Amino acid sequence: MKFAPIRLLVLGAALLSACHPSDGKTTTQPQTRPPAQTRQQPQTDPQSGLRWMSVTELPAEGQKVYVLIGKGGPFRYSKDGVTFGNRERILPAQSRGYYREYTVKTPSESDRGPRRIICGGQPVTSRADCYYTADHYTSFRRIRP
Template identity: 65%
Template sequence: MGFVTQAKDSAPRAVVSLSSLPVEAQTAQRLIHAGGPFPYSKDGIVFGNRERLLPRHPRGYYREYTVQTPGSRDRGARRIVCGGQQATAPEACYYTDDHYASFRLIAQ
């Protein structure tokens, strides 16, 4: 799973390597860096961080992307949330497989 690191203004956070994530997450991460095309119309929308599990930043800093779930009839629970000024060059990306209940920092 990875080791734990301390974020500047939040609780300890697990770190995960991209290669250890499901292949669908790896594909989504490649699409993020390429600027799309994304399979879902909601991909790239602003993520509000209402759960306050990610480091605090101004609204609009985070964007969310769907990680496809094989066999799911909807978007499922898996997402990548990236933060930064440039969508194709995020400063940090986080993976959640439980619809925002927890996040793991994706090691770059």
């Protein structure tokens, strides 16, 4: 059995040549690889327990406000950037002054409307810990940084 590996090699070559056209040329078939495993990102933020959303899922007005937060303004409403108290206790508990709120204009509303982006952290232009509410603090989704 000393020559078994060579016999297998010869047998394999014979089988390969039987599968190829009979023009005497050997061609190499491309190896098909299984699709790469894509890392599934979690649907909820482990810190807050809230569902994630991307910036592109924000309404167009929210995307503009999100960019302005990173630049430090200018903001449309005088209350933008004020402390958000988190009285609803839906967002993770933080010390007073950690969260700030920004208005996302609702086109059909004549006032500020119910939509807000809430961001926490320092500096005030940080967007690493932001949340969106479309229903005036009744529910939130975490914005993926």
